[in-house]
């Protein structure tokens with residue numbers, strides 16, 4: 001009997017890779033939608049222990065729908081190849097260039113297009129992968145060998161330059177996190193290692209036209225707990241074992257596994273750390289470690305900022321804020337309330353003013369990506385009126401505290417992250433469609449929903465041949481750049 005909500009219901013993994021052509025469409029797909037909607041998420045390929053499974057550790061699976069000329073040409077779902085999937089799929093795992101212990105889990109968190117490449121992304125030092133047009137894994141992606149210690153699931157592309165900015169973390173970096181800029185040639189051109197208070201989980205960052213925002217918040221690597229409880233002499237073997245626990249593939253020595261913390265699920269070596277000093281760092285884009293201005297904030301956690309911009313010398317950020325995470329419940333990210341807030345960070349006074357934008361439990365905020373780092377007029381969120389992560393709620397939030405436009409899909413229906421697609425490259429901000437997956441558990445079916453981005457009214461739906469498990473992040477990759 002499953003006891004882990006991230007293996008049940010709307011989260012339950014699917015067991016097969018499907019390919020289906022000429023999908024049924026309800027309504028009319030706009031002819032300006034020519035490309036692929038792709039979405040990544042955890043989907044364990046084998047049975048996992050519900051007592052120890054953490055949602056973040058499931059094998060990555062990418063679902064995709066190809067749209068063109070008003071037709072839905074195909075649906076595919078493919079695991080991201082890894083050693084974990086090699087034997088069961090009879091496909092070789094991509095070469096990890098000797099980074100063996102970083103090599104167990106197919107990238108499971110995001111999927112993006114960058115300079116003509118389709119990239120499956122993950123964080124914490126795990127390898128990212130390049131996918132083909134039809135979602136087959138082509139190999140480990142390390143930006144032409146320039147990013148060897150892992151990347152992030154949440155880079156931001158500067159709309160002015162096309163460069164890819166990121167802040168990545170990995171317990172092997174010690175008390176550093178890494179800011180990097182990938183040039184339009186696909187290679188890292190700039191790297192700054194930033195000193196933080198310990199070894200925090202840093203799921204995302206924010207970017208303005210001149211500032212990098214670093215969230216140094218109190219979820220930290222558990223290596224000290226693991227080391228002090230079992231093998232005290234050398235950090236690296238412990239770290240490797242703990243990372244093996246993350247990917248769930250390497251048997252833990254009995255003595256160690258018995259002593260590792262097992263707070264419902266012990267498989268993720270990151271947990272809420274009430275003794276960690278929560279801060280947000282502001283670094284000039286061209287600055288260095290010594291230039292970071294640190295501002296204390298109340299204990300909380302941020303997975304997903306919506307967007308940030310500069311305003312009168314301050315950095316203003318709309319973001320989804322969790323009261324805590326991975327504290328009492330370590331099976332997944334919901335462990336306390338969460339909501340959208342606006343933070344105004346004053347680098348001179350070193351203050352953070354927090355305002356609640358909306359009291360609904362919403363997450364997965366997105367904006368019109370052409371305005372990343374700039375003031376935004378609107379953004380889109382999904383949520384659950386019962387306080388869970390996913391539910392029947394989709395909303396367009398105004399950037400200036402306007403009343404949200406709310407769309408409810410109905411009881412038993414779960415809306416995943418919605419991403420914005422502009423009507424044309426020069427369309428006004430927010431003029432276009434939002435696209436996402438909507439699953440009705442009454443008949444265990446999933447549709448790709450295409451909605452008017454402003455009114456959230458229906459434009460078209462595509463019926464998919466199977467239920468798509470609730471997952472992480474999706475994006476629209478237009479044909480011209482995919």
Ligand SMILES: [Fe+2]
Pocket residue numbers: 109153154203303304472473
């Ligand atoms: Fe995320």
